[in-house]
Amino acid sequence: MSELKHLKKEWKAIMSCMNCGDCGFAIRPVVGRYLTCPVLEAKEEEGFEIYFSRGRMNVLKSILEGQIPLSRELAEWVYQCSECGNCTEVCHMSQNPYIVLPTSNWIDHVKVWEALRKDLVEAGFAPLDRHGDLIEYMNDDNMKNPYGEDKDKKFDWINEFPEIKEKGDLMFFGGCTMPLRQVETLKSMMKILKAAEIEIAMSKDEWCCGSIAIRIGDEKSITEMIEHNIDEFKNKGAKTLFTACAGCYRTWKKDYPELLGYELPFEVKHITEILVELINNNKIPFKEEMERVKVTYHDPCHLGRHMNLYEIPREVLSKIPGIELVEMKRNKNNAWCCGAGGGVKSQFSELALKISQERIKEAVESGAQILTTSCPFCIGNLSDAYEEMDLEIKEKIKVIDIIDLISSKL
Amino acid sequence: MPELYQKLERIVSKNRISNDLYVRHAYSRNVTSNLQGVPDIVIRPKDTQEISEILKIANEENIAVIPRGGGDCEFGGSKPIGDTGIVLDLKSMNKVLNLDTDNLIVTIEAGISWSKLNDYLCHFGLYTGCMGPGSGLTSSVGGGLSHHSVGGGGCAKYGPCTNQLISLEVVLATGEIIETGCQANKYSKLPFNRFGNGPDLAALFCGDNGIYGVKTKVSLQVFPKPEFADYKTFLMPRNSMEISAQMMSEIRQKGIDVYDTMYFMDLIVSIGIQYGMFPMWEHLKRKRGVIFYTVEANSETELKAKVAQLDKIMLSKKAEEFGPEISDGNIAKWHYEEQGHWLIAHNLWGLVPGFDPVDAECHVPINAYPKIMKDLDQWDMEHSEDMQKILEITGMRPITGTGPIILTEGNNVELTCGFTSFPSYYNGEKHENIKEINVKLWKSLLERLVKQGAMFYMFGDILSRHMVDIQGYQKGYYELMRKIKDAIDPKHILSRGKYNFWGTKRK
Numbered sequence: 008m009s010e011l012k013h014l015k016k017e018w019k020a021i022m023s024c025m026n027c028g029d030c031g032f033a034i035r036p037v038v039g040r041y042l043t044c045p046v047l048e049a050k051e052e053e054g055f056e057i058y059f060s061r062g063r064m065n066v067l068k069s070i071l072e073g074q075i076p077l078s079r080e081l082a083e084w085v086y087q088c089s090e091c092g093n094c095t096e097v098c099h100m101s102q103n104p105y106i107v108l109p110t111s112n113w114i115d116h117v118k119v120w121e122a123l124r125k126d127l128v129e130a131g132f133a134p135l136d137r138h139g140d141l142i143e144y145m146n147d148d149n150m151k152n153p154y155g156e157d158k159d160k161k162f163d164w165i166n167e168f169p170e171i172k173e174k175g176d177l178m179f180f181g182g183c184t185m186p187l188r189q190v191e192t193l194k195s196m197m198k199i200l201k202a203a204e205i206e207i208a209m210s211k212d213e214w215c216c217g218s219i220a221i222r223i224g225d226e227k228s229i230t231e232m233i234e235h236n237i238d239e240f241k242n243k244g245a246k247t248l249f250t251a252c253a254g255c256y257r258t259w260k261k262d263y264p265e266l267l268g269y270e271l272p273f274e275v276k277h278i279t280e281i282l283v284e285l286i287n288n289n290k291i292p293f294k295e296e297m298e299r300v301k302v303t304y305h306d307p308c309h310l311g312r313h314m315n316l317y318e319i320p321r322e323v324l325s326k327i328p329g330i331e332l333v334e335m336k337r338n339k340n341n342a343w344c345c346g347a348g349g350g351v352k353s354q355f356s357e358l359a360l361k362i363s364q365e366r367i368k369e370a371v372e373s374g375a376q377i378l379t380t381s382c383p384f385c386i387g388n389l390s391d392a393y394e395e396m397d398l399e400i401k402e403k404i405k406v407i408d409i410i411d412l413i414s415s416k417l
Numbered sequence: 418m419p420e421l422y423q424k425l426e427r428i429v430s431k432n433r434i435s436n437d438l439y440v441r442h443a444y445s446r447n448v449t450s451n452l453q454g455v456p457d458i459v460i461r462p463k464d465t466q467e468i469s470e471i472l473k474i475a476n477e478e479n480i481a482v483i484p485r486g487g488g489d490c491e492f493g494g495s496k497p498i499g500d501t502g503i504v505l506d507l508k509s510m511n512k513v514l515n516l517d518t519d520n521l522i523v524t525i526e527a528g529i530s531w532s533k534l535n536d537y538l539c540h541f542g543l544y545t546g547c548m549g550p551g552s553g554l555t556s557s558v559g560g561g562l563s564h565h566s567v568g569g570g571g572c573a574k575y576g577p578c579t580n581q582l583i584s585l586e587v588v589l590a591t592g593e594i595i596e597t598g599c600q601a602n603k604y605s606k607l608p609f610n611r612f613g614n615g616p617d618l619a620a621l622f623c624g625d626n627g628i629y630g631v632k633t634k635v636s637l638q639v640f641p642k643p644e645f646a647d648y649k650t651f652l653m654p655r656n657s658m659e660i661s662a663q664m665m666s667e668i669r670q671k672g673i674d675v676y677d678t679m680y681f682m683d684l685i686v687s688i689g690i691q692y693g694m695f696p697m698w699e700h701l702k703r704k705r706g707v708i709f710y711t712v713e714a715n716s717e718t719e720l721k722a723k724v725a726q727l728d729k730i731m732l733s734k735k736a737e738e739f740g741p742e743i744s745d746g747n748i749a750k751w752h753y754e755e756q757g758h759w760l761i762a763h764n765l766w767g768l769v770p771g772f773d774p775v776d777a778e779c780h781v782p783i784n785a786y787p788k789i790m791k792d793l794d795q796w797d798m799e800h801s802e803d804m805q806k807i808l809e810i811t812g813m814r815p816i817t818g819t820g821p822i823i824l825t826e827g828n829n830v831e832l833t834c835g836f837t838s839f840p841s842y843y844n845g846e847k848h849e850n851i852k853e854i855n856v857k858l859w860k861s862l863l864e865r866l867v868k869q870g871a872m873f874y875m876f877g878d879i880l881s882r883h884m885v886d887i888q889g890y891q892k893g894y895y896e897l898m899r900k901i902k903d904a905i906d907p908k909h910i911l912s913r914g915k916y917n918f919w920g921t922k923r924k
Contacts, residue, residue, distance in 0.1 A: 015845045019770030022840045026448045027763070028488055028555035032508070034532040035554060036539070037756045052509060053432040055440050055459060061488075062443030068450070069442040071842050081439055099763050103751055105697035105743050108760060110767025 012129065013122035014071060021067045023113040030060035030094035030116075038102040039341045043093045049346070049361040057084050060094040060116055067123065077126060082133045085123055087358060090222060090349035092117045092312040096340045117313070120349075124224025137354045138223045146228045151214040152183040153353075161186040162211045168197050175208030177281075178245040178273075180236075180259065182252040183215050184383040192383070195414035196251060196278065202417050203290040205281075210239045218258040223350050226266075233263050241272050251278040251410060253307035253382035254348075257314055277310060279320045279381050282413065286326045293416050296329025302412070303333050303375035305366060305389070306342035307382030320381050320409060327416055335366075335373045343369060345380075347388035363392030371403050381409045418457065421478050425460060425503075428470045433461040433509075444485070444504045445496055448552070450773050450840035451855045452493030452878050456483065456504040463509060465586060465594055465633040472631070472910065473592035475503060481913035482590075484631045486528060486560030489552035491776040492877025494626055495560070498914030505631065507559060513537050514634065517607055522583055523639050524608060527559030527632040531569060532759065534558060544642045546575035551762040551833075559632040565624040565874045567825050568778075568833070570758030574676045574713070575640075576826030577874075579623040584608040586634035587622050590906035594633075597622075608636035621901070626876045627912040629905060643713035645720040646676070648749035649728070650709040651736035657683055657706030658787045660734050664708060665783045665824050667730045673723055676711045677752065678824040679761070682790070685818060692768050697746045708736065709749035762833065765820045769813060771843055774820075775859050776835040779871035783828050789869050793817050793834060796865050803854050804836075810848050811839045815858070832871070836862060864889075881915040 014021070030043050042048060044059035056062025063085070069075045095117065099110035127133040134142055141153035151158050164186055165171055171179075185193050200207060217232045240248050248271075250256050260275040285291050302324055310316045317339045324332045337343045346352070346362025367389060370378040380386060389406045407415075418436075426434050435441075436458045445455040457480075462468045475482045481502030485495040497504065507528035515524040518541060525534060531545065531553030538544055548570035549561040556566070558578075562585070565577040575581065584598040595601075597619035598611035611619050622630050653660060661680035668675055681689075687704040689695045698707070710727050714720035732738070739746035743755075751757040765774050781789055797804070797817035808814040819834035841852040860883050867873075867889040873880055884890060890898075895916075902909065902918050909919045 018842065018845055022450070022771040022773075022842055023767050025763075025766050025773075026446055026488065027552055031555065032487065032530050032532070033554040034530065034536045035756050035759070036536055037754070041536075052430075052461065052463065054509065055435055055443065055461065056488075056506070057437075057440050057443040062440075065444070065446050066439050066442045068840075068842065069445065072847055075438055075442055080437070084439055099760075099767060101751070101755075101757065101760060101763075103743055103755060103757075105695075106748065106751055106757070106764075107694050107696065108763040108767070109692060109694055109769075109772075110763065113767060113770045 011071065011126050013125040014067065017119045017122045018071060020114040020116070020119050021064055021071060023110050024061065024064035025110065026061055026065070028061045029097050031056070033097050039337060039339075040097060041337050041341070043097050045089065045091065045093070045344045045346055045362040045365070046087055046358065048365065049358055058087065060098070067119070077130045077132055079132045082127045082135060085120070085127065086133070086135055086138070086350055087355055088120055088349050089308070089344050089346055089351045089362070090117045090120055091308040091344035093341070093344060096312060121222070121224055125226065128224045134223050134225050135354050138225070138350050141219050141353055142223065142225050145215045145217070145220060152187060153215060153219045154183060154187045156187050164190045164193050165209060165211070167194070170201070170206070172206060172208040173211070174243040175206060176244065176246040177206070178208045178210070178240055178243060178248050180213055180216070180240070180248050180250040180255055181209065182250055182255040182383070184387065185251055188387060189383050189408070192251070192408045192410050195408075195411045198414045198417060199282070199291060199410065202292055203285045205285065205290070208243060210243055212239055216255040216258040218254040218262075219350065221258060221262050222348065229266065233266060237263070237271060245273045247274045247276055249276040249278055249281050251381070251383065253277065253309035254384055257309040261314065277316060277381070278410065279316070279323050283319050283323050286323060291413070291417070293328045296416065299329050299331050300377060301331050301333050301375045302377045302379055303335050303370050303373045305335070305345065305370070305378060305380040305385060306339055307380055307385045308344050308348055310381060311342060312340055323409065323413070324379070327413060329416065333373050333375050335369045337369065345385040345388045347384045352384070352388055359388050360392045360395065363388045364396060367393055367396060367400065367404065367406070371400060376404060377412065378404055378406045379409045379412050383408070421474070421480065422458065424474050425458065425471060428474070429460055429462055429467050433463065435459050444506065447488055447490045447493050447495055447877070449491055449493055449776070451775065451852055451859065452496070454493070454497035454878070455500040456497050456502050458503045459506055460503060461506045461509045465588060468505065468588045468631050468633060469592045469594055471503070471505065472588060472590055475910050476591055476908055479908055480910070482910050483912055484627045486557030486563070487530060487552060487555040489550065489556040489560065490875060490877045491778070492875055492880045494875065494877030494912070494915070496878070498878050502913065507557065510633065515607070516541065520609055521639050521641075522608055522636050524634065524636045525558060527635050528557050530555055530557055531561065538639055539642070542641055543639045545578070545637060546581060546640045547571045547578045548758055549578050551759065553759045558635050558637070562623055562632060562635065563625055563627050567831050568762070568823055570752070571676055572826065572831070573678050573824040574674050580826070581638045582619055582623060583611050583636040583638055585619045585622055585632055587630035587632055589630050590908070590910045624874055626881060626915060628902060628915050628918070629911070631911070643715050645714045645717055646711065646753060647720055647724050648709065648711040648747065648753045649724070650707060650739045650747045650749045651731045652701065652703070652739065653706040653708055654735040655705070658790055661706060661708050661822065662783050662787050664730055664734060665830065666828065668727065668824070669783070669828050671726060671730070673712070673726050675727065675824065676713050677758070678708065678710045679821040681707045681821055682819060684816070685820065688768070688816070689764065694764060697744055697748065707748070709747070709752065711749050711753040761821055768837070771839045773838050773840050774835050775838050775855055776833075777859070777862050777866055778831060778833045778835070778875070779866055779873045780825065780829050781832050781869070781871050783824070783830055785870070786822060786830055786832055789832065789866070789871070790819060790834070792865065792869060793862075796862060797836070800858055800861065803858055806854055807838055807851060810851060811843055834866070876915065878915070882917050885917040
């Protein structure tokens with residue numbers, strides 16, 4: 008039997024689960040709650056309770072009590088979770104500040120799932136196959152990214168932008184997904200920043216932020232990675248580090264200080280926080296728009312539920328000429344996950360796509376013509392799902408990164 | 418077992434059956450940490466016919482079957498008694514089949530939750546009246562009917578959810594499918610009436626705790642949601658328990674069709690404030706009990722008249738009205754306007770990590786509950802030694818009391834009483850004796866309430882058997898229950914072990 012080192016630390020949360028099941032089934036329209044677990048819903052007929060929080064908590068109780076062991080088989084269940092945190096949002100939540108249902112103080116589901124994953128890794132039952140590849144690539148000195156690409160390839164796009172400096176107060180952390188898979192969005196970002204006359208710097212030796220390792224629970228090389236990244240930006244004089252990736256943002260702003268036990272020597276911002284300042288200071292010269300388009304915003308879990316950053320992206324969108332912001336039925340803390348996170352996209356791609364298709368249909372129901380978001384991982388999964396959808400859907404809506412959307416209005 | 422599994426798999430397809438160790442443990446508990454039973458197999462049937470086929474095979478193989486709706490039983494009723502049997506997870510049978518808008522009758526699959534059903538109905542200006550149990554966000558309509566559920570809103574006006582039942586489709590343990598009421602007439606097209614075509618056989622399955630059949634299809638009377646409503650909360654004077662009972666009695670005596678009335682005892686208010694549960698009441702100098710009402714009407718005039726009557730009852734007994742907003746302390750507004758009615762029981766949970774309410778909720782007459790609650794104080798003192806043992810491990814002595822006391826139909830309340838404890842796994846270590854003490858105290862408390870004449874409706878694993886063990890039933894009544902069980906479920910397949918039927922059968 009494994010030591011269960013990490014799970015034991017989460018006993019308060021596990022033993023505080025009362026088994027009410029609202030993490031699977033709650034519908035509370037008054038607060039915008041329409042079900043909770045994207046995996047459970049996507050599983051449809053095979054939606055056994057092990058696919059959502061209540062069932063998993065029951066399994067964890069049995070594990071902590073020594074009734075059943077960790078195993079590879081368990082890992083196959085456990086990693087079918089995008090760690091979106093929607094279960095925490097419904098768990099004993101009064102949704103009113105004057106009434107506190109106290110269990111909400113003890114249960115942070117994502118922390119529990121991550122503890123379980125760490126114990127599975129340490130017991131040798133994880134990472135799963137594809138996750139193992141990602142970790143290996145990320146730790147490979149010639150790569151340092153989970154895509155298995157050559158280390159230098161991440162910085163190819165910079166060649167087009169000689170104005171990007173090597174040092175500066177405001178430094179951009181590019182992450183892996185955008186530089187390796189969504190370069191056009193980075194070019195859009197540079198177009199916006201150039202128009203706003205903002206200078207940025209970048210390091211050509213940044214490594215993967217390590218998000219994938221943290222989410223999968225395989226953190227053996229994470230300290231070296233974190234220290235390298237922090238030193239790299241600190242030594243180049245960063246006062247503010249910003250990123251366009253919701254996953255990198257959460258990792259830098261929340262995980263790094265938690266793992267290190269101290270605050271970072273610079274501020275960390277998401278690009279929407281930079282953009283809103285530029286818009287509010289009239290630094291972005293939008294062109295006049297005669298035609299109005301309806302846009303809906305998908306809250307990335309790593310930005311919304313994990314970091315409570317809901318309003319800023321909406322403020323950005325609401326101030327773009329010609330855009331009418333409409334909300335999906337489930338938004339902000341109730342938002343339906345895109346299905347990509349927690350390693351689901353890489354290991355269980357069909358599941359991730361199914362969840363994203365549900366989200367796209369919801370966007371269509373909102374009447375929006377554009378579904379936008381501020382996370383390259385969400386964009387990637389939503390776009391992949393979109394490609395597989397019927398023409399009828401494609402005629403109604405497009406999926407566009409918020410950066411590309413702004414850039415198109417210049 | 419492999420052969421049985423293959424037979425069952427042929428009925429439901431491999432995606433909807435599992436004997437995986439982890440899946441089985443996922444279904445091994447309900448809303449209590451003190452009771453566990455790990456099934457051999459879990460099945461998610463998609464329709465009535467599949468359930469019928471499953472039960473026929475279970476009969477052939479003599480294996481127990483445990484129907485499970487939302488899984489919210491506080492007495493361990495929707496998990497196996499012992500580590501055995503098949504759990505039938507009915508949550509995927511959750512469709513609305515028909516809404517008869519002329520006759521206001523909805524027909525649904527029994528696995529639908531109260532919250533999903535009411536979300537559907539609200540688009541037509543309708544609701545179920547009684548909103549099911551307090552766990553209605555998740556719990557199923559079938560489960561509610563199996564327990565005469567109340568407490569999730571509206572039970573003062575509409576009574577238990579079984580009041581609204583029009584007809585049922587039930588699969589008997591032997592696999593036969595029957596329909597009740599008007600649907601017993603094979604020519605009846607749509608459900609419209611429960612009472613006729615012979616005895617009210619639907620009633621046999623109402624409150625049956627899953628022992629007589631598997632509910633698969635339900636027709637319920639639904640109601641137009643009144644356009645007007647008001648809700649007020651009051652701080653009680655001294656002796657608030659007795660006075661709250663007087664208030665509820667007076668509401669009934671004056672014939673006011675209040676939608677909900679709930680009383681929170683002094684202890685809940687003071688502890689709740691101490692632990693940060695009720696920021697809206699933190700300003701209170703006198704931390705006494707609180708009572709609230711919600712009332713509905715079809716016109717403003719009607720509403721005003723009802724509110725005036727209710728206010729007179731409250732204020733004449735020196736209760737002090739809170740302001741109209743939730744921030745002013747008006748929990749009734751949260752309860753009615755923000756669907757807090759399905760979360761009211763959650764107030765009692767999780768006061769500290771692992772906090773585990775051991776439940777003994779029951780119905781008693783309005784005028785009896787102050788005396789019963791005093792007796793529970795006495796019971797608490799009599800069990801100080803055991804409670805001290807919990808304190809020594811967890812640093813917190815159990816608290817005996819009641820959550821909201823809820824006015825139900827007639828001159829009754831639902832007493833959501835019990836005591837608090839902890840799970841046996843506490844602070845990183847397993848303390849098996851906590852579970853032993855919990856179960857011992859639990860049985861003692863249930864016995865005390867039974868002997869006070871309380872009427873239980875949710876029996877589950879522990880109470881159904883304990884009620885028999887302490888000879889709480891009238892002999893003739895219990896024998897009739899058993900004979901019916903023998904007649905319609907001769908091998909005691911369904912919910913095997915409840916009410917000790919299986920034990921008596923084997924003897």
